[in-house]
Amino acid sequence: MTASSSLLQGLRATRAFIDLDAIAGNVRAVRAILSPTTAIMAVVKADAYGHGAQWVAKIAIEAGAGSLGVATVGEARVLREAGIRAPIVLLGSIDPAEAEAACLSGVEITVADLSLLEAVQRAARIPGAATPVAVHLKIDSGLRRYGTLPEQAAAIASRIAADSKLAFAGVCTHFALADEPAEPFTDEQLRRFHHTVALIRDAGVPTPRLHAANSAAILTGRAIDLDVVRLGIALYGVRPSAEVPLLPGMRPAMRLESRVTRIVPLSEGDSVGYNRTYRADTAARGALVPLGYADGFRRSLSNRGWVGLGGTKAPVLGRVSMDQTVVGIPQGIDATVGDVVQVLGGEPPSAAPSIDEMAALMDTNSYEVLVGIRQRVPRVFVRGGEPFALRTIEGD
C-alpha cells in the first residue's frame, strides 16, 4: 500500500482535493508580472476560500507571497497556531471590542474611523500586545463599504503616526468593479485614492505602503505598481469574472469528488426524492451519491445540476437532500457501487461542472461556490500529483 492510499483509507467518499502545486503556480504567475518591489498578499480569508487556510497560507508564502489577508481575528489565530510567522492583515472591519484579541494575536489591523482606532490604541498598551501594533488605514474611494472618506483621512493618519505603540503599515482602498474592465470607475477610484494619499502627505505624515489591487485589478494590470497587491480568487486559479481571464499557467486548485454508494433501479413512472419532483418516463437506473446541501451541493441544483460519471454528464434527479443525491446513470454507462463521481472541477475526462459553470447553475459567483463547500467535506492536499496531507473536521 502506498503512503497516499493509506492516507485516504476509510475516508469519507465525498472529498475535496486541493492541488497545492496549482496554488504555488498561481502565485508565481502573478509574481512574474509584478515588479520586484511589489509584494503579494495572499488572501486566505474564509478558510482560504474553502481550500484550507493553513496549507494554502504555507504554500503561498513558500511560493513568494509576503503576507496574508484574513477577515476575522479567529482566522489569524488559526494561522498563528499552525506556526505561520508571516504578517497577517485583517482586511475588513472588526468590532472595537475585538481590538484586544487582535493585538494579542499579532495581526495587523485595518482601521477606518476613530472608534476602532482608539480601541486599538488602548489595546496596544496591554501586556502581551504586539509592539508595535501594525495598523493600515482604509480609504473609501467609492465602494461605500469599509473605509474613511478622503477628507477625514489625514486626521486619522496623523493620529496613527503620532502613537509610538503603533506602526503605520499601510494605506489602502478596494475597488467596486475591477472585474468589469471596461468600466471607468476603477480609474476614478484610483484617482481619488492617490488624491487622498497626497492629502496625508501634505499633512506631514510619511505615507507607508500603498495597496489597492484585488485579483481582477492584478489580472487587468491596474494598481499593480503600488507596494502590495491583494491576491484572492486568482490565487485559487479561478477568474474573478468572465471578462477577466487568468494569466498563462494559472489553474484551479480545487476539485470535488464522491463515489456511487448504491444503484437505484427505476421503473417507468417512479418518482425520485422528496416531493416527487422527478418522474422516470422509462425504466432506468439512478446512482446514489453521498453528497447534499449540507456539503455545499445546493438544493437549487435539484433537477438542474449534473455530476461527471464515467466521463459523461449525469443529471441530478429530483431534489438534492441534505446528505444524499440521486443522479441518472447515462445511457451506455455501466456504473457500479464504488465508481468515482466527479462533482466539481477537475481536468478531462472529468465531466463535472467547472467552478464557473457551477456558479451559473447555483445563480451565484464562483467565490460563493468555493466558500460554500462545508467543513465536513475532508480536504485532501495534493503535491506532485500525490495526496500528502488531510484535513477532516467531523460534524462541521
Ligand SMILES: *Cc1c(COP(=O)(O)O)cnc(C)c1O
Ligand atoms: C477579499 C478581499 C480581496 C481579495 O479579492 P479577490 O477578488 O478575491 O482577489 C482583496 N481585498 C480585500 C479588502 C478583500 O476583502
